Amino acid sequence: MDQAAKMPLVSTIKERCRVCYTCVRECPAKAIRIAGGQAEVLPERCIGCGNCVRVCSQKAKRVLSSIPEVNQLLSSGRPVAACLAPSFPAEFVEFEYPQLVGLVRALGFALVNEVAFGADLVAERYHALLVHSRSGRWIATTCPAKVEYVRRYHPALVPSLAPIVSPMVAEARALRRRHGPDLKIVFIGPCIAKKAEGSGPEGEIDAVLTFIELRQLLAEHGLRAETIAPSEFDIPHAGMGALFSISRGMLQAAKISEDLLTGEVVAADGRINFVEAIKEFETADLNVRLLEVLCCNGCIMGPGISSNLPLFKRRAKVSQYARQRLAKLDQARWRAEVAQFADLDLSREFSIEDRRIPVPSKDEITVILNRMGKYRPEDELNCGACGYDTCREHATAISRGLAENEMCLPYTIDQLRKTLKELAASNEQLASVQEALLQSEKLASMGQLAAGIAHEVNNPLGVVLMYAHILMDECEPQSKWRDDLGMIADQADRCKKIVAGLLNFARQTKVVRQPVDLSRLVERSLQALPAPPNVKIRIEHQNHDSQAELDADQITQVLVNLIRNACEAMPGGGTLTLRTEGDERQVRLIVRDTGVGIPEENRSKIFTPFFTTKPLGKGTGLGLAVTYGIVKMHNGDIRVESNADPQAGPTGTAFTVTLPRQGLANG
Numbered sequence: 001m002d003q004a005a006k007m008p009l010v011s012t013i014k015e016r017c018r019v020c021y022t023c024v025r026e027c028p029a030k031a032i033r034i035a036g037g038q039a040e041v042l043p044e045r046c047i048g049c050g051n052c053v054r055v056c057s058q059k060a061k062r063v064l065s066s067i068p069e070v071n072q073l074l075s076s077g078r079p080v081a082a083c084l085a086p087s088f089p090a091e092f093v094e095f096e097y098p099q100l101v102g103l104v105r106a107l108g109f110a111l112v113n114e115v116a117f118g119a120d121l122v123a124e125r126y127h128a129l130l131v132h133s134r135s136g137r138w139i140a141t142t143c144p145a146k147v148e149y150v151r152r153y154h155p156a157l158v159p160s161l162a163p164i165v166s167p168m169v170a171e172a173r174a175l176r177r178r179h180g181p182d183l184k185i186v187f188i189g190p191c192i193a194k195k196a197e198g199s200g201p202e203g204e205i206d207a208v209l210t211f212i213e214l215r216q217l218l219a220e221h222g223l224r225a226e227t228i229a230p231s232e233f234d235i236p237h238a239g240m241g242a243l244f245s246i247s248r249g250m251l252q253a254a255k256i257s258e259d260l261l262t263g264e265v266v267a268a269d270g271r272i273n274f275v276e277a278i279k280e281f282e283t284a285d286l287n288v289r290l291l292e293v294l295c296c297n298g299c300i301m302g303p304g305i306s307s308n309l310p311l312f313k314r315r316a317k318v319s320q321y322a323r324q325r326l327a328k329l330d331q332a333r334w335r336a337e338v339a340q341f342a343d344l345d346l347s348r349e350f351s352i353e354d355r356r357i358p359v360p361s362k363d364e365i366t367v368i369l370n371r372m373g374k375y376r377p378e379d380e381l382n383c384g385a386c387g388y389d390t391c392r393e394h395a396t397a398i399s400r401g402l403a404e405n406e407m408c409l410p411y412t413i414d415q416l417r418k419t420l421k422e423l424a425a426s427n428e429q430l431a432s433v434q435e436a437l438l439q440s441e442k443l444a445s446m447g448q449l450a451a452g453i454a455h456e457v458n459n460p461l462g463v464v465l466m467y468a469h470i471l472m473d474e475c476e477p478q479s480k481w482r483d484d485l486g487m488i489a490d491q492a493d494r495c496k497k498i499v500a501g502l503l504n505f506a507r508q509t510k511v512v513r514q515p516v517d518l519s520r521l522v523e524r525s526l527q528a529l530p531a532p533p534n535v536k537i538r539i540e541h542q543n544h545d546s547q548a549e550l551d552a553d554q555i556t557q558v559l560v561n562l563i564r565n566a567c568e569a570m571p572g573g574g575t576l577t578l579r580t581e582g583d584e585r586q587v588r589l590i591v592r593d594t595g596v597g598i599p600e601e602n603r604s605k606i607f608t609p610f611f612t613t614k615p616l617g618k619g620t621g622l623g624l625a626v627t628y629g630i631v632k633m634h635n636g637d638i639r640v641e642s643n644a645d646p647q648a649g650p651t652g653t654a655f656t657v658t659l660p661r662q663g664l665a666n667g
Helices: 002-006 022-026 051-055 067-074 097-106 115-132 144-153 155-160 167-179 193-198 211-220 249-253 271-282 311-328 331-340 362-371 391-399 409-474 482-507 518-528 552-568 623-633
Strands: 010-012 032-035 038-041 061-063 080-084 111-114 184-189 207-210 265-269 290-294 514-517 535-541 547-550 574-582 586-593 637-643 652-660
Touching (some): 067 184, 097 111, 111 115, 167 193, 518 574, 547 652, 552 586, 552 623, 623 637
Antiparallel strands (some): 032 038, 514 547
16 A cells, blocks of 8 residues: 555646635535646645545546456456455445445455454453543544544644554454455445555455446456355454444444443534534534444445435345344354454554644734725625635635635625726726827828828919919909909908918817826837737836826827837738837936838938828838927927848837926927
8 A cells, every 4th residue: 555655635626626625615624725727636735534525516536446456456466355344335236235245256356355344352441441440531433534634634632542453453453363464455335534444554455446446446347246246244243343334333333332421422514513523522512432433424425425315215124234234143152252352452542743833923814815905894794705704714824825816706806896997997998098099190181181281282273373463463453353463362362371270270279288297108109009910019118117198098199009010011920029218307208119210211201291101001201200390399309210121130020119207398
């Protein structure tokens, strides 16, 4: 059983874990750590109860397999005994017990025995402990998970653990006395904790199979009941020990009464009851001579059972088997067998393995609770959604690295609400920027229209004005045509003013200055115009003071225009760098790309309206012209540096926009 000693009994299949915290809630030892959104079973804290395996609906918990170990034992050529736990009738309901024994024997086991006989021997020892001795308060040690729970989390009770081995170990010692020390022994039962108990320092059990693993082993060997001859258990046969797998079965087998009047003996089972019983036993609130508790609702509900039968149906199956066996039992021979092992050493000592979590200080707990938005006692809902009974238990687990803040459902909901608010605010900002972008496009269209009107109308108007003034100069002062020519000149001038007004409207020359954080403006611009996937964004802020008095919408328009041009200059991908810097008087925005660059012959034309190198219909040639106008209206400056020749070095373009930090009169 060295493998079980080195490897965890239970591990998590991460791709199946949905982090529902059910395993945390059901683990009495709190041996499951949640880290990075994954559940991890901690071997040093695990007691092997298997609750996490039983309750995981996603089948994300994997039990350490002993099948390779058993196959190796069976192929070794040495005699191997299979010891079936008393709970087997609750699992193999489709067989009569001789068929099951025949199947197990067909696997290659030399002996097939009932652990129930070991339970008979253990029952005799408990009877002697309680009836023949009137001193001491004891906790029964038939359940290995319970024993490990006491050793790790209630070390003060270790002296109260009854110094008697479990039925499994008792059966192993009896068989080795009868067949010699070289006999190899495999226990087959419903319990995961038996794998750890069997790998103990005594080395009395060579391997432990669960009933589920036995079914897998039979399937691997292609064994079926209809093709195998039935067989009987090897001696010694069992008596009342067949009831050990049922809650309070040990007490009946040991002829110990749970007398409600005297209150000397108390039995309990299940995850919650066994924990509470041990706590009360330690505080002496439960003043009894013998405490018989099981982690499961009887061994028939162990995690190594695959049966879907409900609890009381399983109890009925075990009781029915026990009645049948006892009806045929040779009582005289059974008593002789028990007497033969009366001097067999069934004692055991228990060591302390303290795994209690130190209680953090009050201040430390307060800090953790505050971090989860719990500032007052009424904020501690103790809803249990995290897997811990109280918020303070959860905080204690967080302080020791066993849990995370996000396990708290109210905290997570609150964080989601904050995130939704932030997203809503971001959406509002994005809508505002998009509106500004639409306005910019409208203005660009109006500018194009106005420029077209100016081009098409101003020249004819100029000709009309010129000839009107020539004719007026040639007319006599008293000529009847002079007033008409004056009317023509006045109306032509009016047309020129209308065109000028249209141009002023399109340019939107008014600047509304307000304090603006330039670094946040850069982020807003990137949100308004996200870069293509093949373009890497690099943002650099030279200093912390990026405040300036600017028209945020118009400077956003500048950034959007420059970012769009930069991305379009990198059709094959590249790096877009946005840098903010400045001094006491001015701030600078630098937009640099690693694109194709601007040929030298075009650099003097890029700010000219309607100049574009883009294909027909892909651009208006007004983006940089509008950008230039906005910068100039802010009393700023825009410069360009570019290289389009790969032989001269890396290609790319950098636009540097310089703006005054504080607003001046509009230009």
